[in-house]
Amino acid sequence: MPTISVTSQPVGDVTADVLVLPVLTGAEGADASVPGSAELSAAAVSVGATGAREQLHRLPALSGFAAGSILLVGIGAGSFDDASAEELRRAYGAATRSLAGVATAAIAAPGADAAALAAAIEGAALGAYAFVAHKSESSSPKPALSAIEVVAGDAAPEDVEAAISRADVLAHAVEITRDLVNTPPNLLYPESFAARTAELVADLPIEITVLDETQLAEGGYGGIVGVGQGSARPPRLVRLDYAPAGAAQHVALVGKGITFDTGGISIKPAAGMDEMTSDMTGAATVLSATVAAARLELPVRVTTFLAIAENMPGGGAQRPGDVVTMRNGMTVEVLNTDAEGRMVMADALVDAVAEQPDLVMDVATLTGAAMVALGKRTAGVLGTEGARAAVVEAARRTGEPFWPLPFPEELRADLTGRVADLRNIGERWGGALTAGIFLQEFVGEAEWAHLDIAGPAFSSSPAGYTGKGATGMSVRTVLQVIEDRAA
Known part of the structure; x- marks a missing residue:
């Protein structure tokens, strides 16, 4: 930059x-x-x-x-x-x-x-x-x-210097996300994403822990393992801990890190599949926000989880109809392998909630239904009332458009499994809401916001300060929420 x-x-x-x-x-x-x-x-x-x-x-x-x-x-x-x-x-x-x-x-x-x-x-x-x-x-x-x-x-020189200092941190964070998302999927895959993360936090007061495929299987991360098992490049779960002395608040972040999404056995159409290199934007976003929080020395503890996998239709891929056991012991019928994001996110959310933070935020390019509802420049936010309102307010100040979405009670029944506790998809209508309701099963009573950035994460036309490709949209909103907690 x-x-x-x-x-x-x-x-x-x-x-x-x-x-x-x-x-x-x-x-x-x-x-x-x-x-x-x-x-x-x-x-x-x-x-x-x-x-x-x-x-x-x-x-x-x-x-x-x-x-x-x-x-x-x-x-x-x-x-x-x-x-x-x-x-x-x-x-x-x-x-x-x-x-x-x-x-x-x-x-x-x-x-x-x-x-x-x-x-x-x-x-x-x-x-x-x-x-x-x-x-x-x-x-x-x-x-x-x-x-x-x-x-x-x-303008007073000190005001300008302060503005420059903040702009440098924000732009650097957004650049991290853009660079990661724009990196071709043959170069950015679960193992290399984890390695790149380690490089980005090496000089910061952030501790990193990486679980490989063996540790994930032994730890009961059925969602992440199942999504990644069709790829020759196995999954990873990366944990980042920024824990400044005297922090009075604790925020947990979870990001969807599907480094490429073919849809698995439920394969996507060929047209536009190249843009599925952007399906790890959520993980890149929460990584960037954590880096920015550390650079700003915010007095907030941040625990971040990057759920990283490649969704491929290889010979070992999970099948529609498979049942997997999630990190919290719940069982899920995989009726559509292209509804993979919620599977990796659910496992990571279980770990995030177990930390008992004051707030949990997850970020994901989760559903095409969010684009149907809101277009390609507005993101959706679901969750508990207070957390959802906090995201909307932070987004208003950063200029990143978010729109609050509901959890209709009648949609929950369609997620009840036939042979397992849950199924990973509901009916077609309200797909973005159903995905959020699925994730809700894994957060318990936590204060929680789910950010579906499927539309604005990647752009086919330049506008304002974003060009074609990765936009970095939502990095500044997530960081603003953390800053608000610091205040």
Whole structure:
């Protein structure tokens, strides 16, 4: 990710390759928001800059500006006071995302207060991402910005430095998730995912424990073992412990880590199956949030479980009709092997609840039904009333859209097994709700929130501070919930 620094230079003296300036909407069409720069305002009007949300216009160098070029970005509001924090994140994120291949950029928000500037910095940091690890030189890859300079303007230097420090932690956490999700499944599989996790926490006060396939079988993790048994690359359960001295709250996190999901014997259609490399986003998310909590030195104990497996239709794969015994002793009829996420999550949830935390959150790309209900940019959240409300409130502040979903009582009956305690699917209708009700069987009386991010975890079209592929959506919400517990 880019280095972020602050400068007290006037906007016109900044020497970055590109200077990013906001365009506000107004009666005259646009106002480039740079006092005394008639030439810039005229240029903005001449290229049709209206200040519309995330509208971008690149201008060559102008007299009075030392930057190599100027990028105008529409804020979608007539003033910074009228723009929400998320609008500012998206605008500045769209700007830096468009600058892949450029080395340095400066961002300015003349007239913005400290909160607005902080949102702009966060968006710019999130937008400066490109995954080019597997691009050869022959394809002329365009890496993300290497450096962002923040023009402080009238903001207090200490406020800007604090905003930069926080944006660095957030963007780094989101980058971890994006990188892991974008890594091809032939390179990221249960064992390598566990190894990568160990590398990411090596320099942090986080203890890591990894259970292999033998330990999982001996420990009664029937859900994880069953899902992973069709693959030549066996499953793992990774536990992370961040336990700062004096922590008054304890949060447990669980993430779905299906490194590739063919659907198993209940195989998926070929079209779009390549995107199932993203089925480990939940595990990447809770890993990233744990790393961020440690970097921020939050006074909250965080115990995190990554339930990692590859769902393949190999000769040893579980069959529809198999019965497995879960970590808590419950038996489950596997009627559809493509409902595998809830199986690995259930085992990990049993361990999470056993720690008796104040709050349990699980994150998973769990159901296509969530996308049917909410589209591809909004995630669903289910759980106990207090936990669900906490996630929705945290999401509102981070700008990540979540919508609360219910647990209809009538759907539970359809999960009663014929020859076992439970079956792993219910009827077609309300599939996202049924999946949540299934997981509810494994959390007892714990305060618990289930985040189904199947839609927004992976994007086929760029928008705001997210490009194509992994988005990292929900990392900041999970971290915000932990921060709220710290407060």
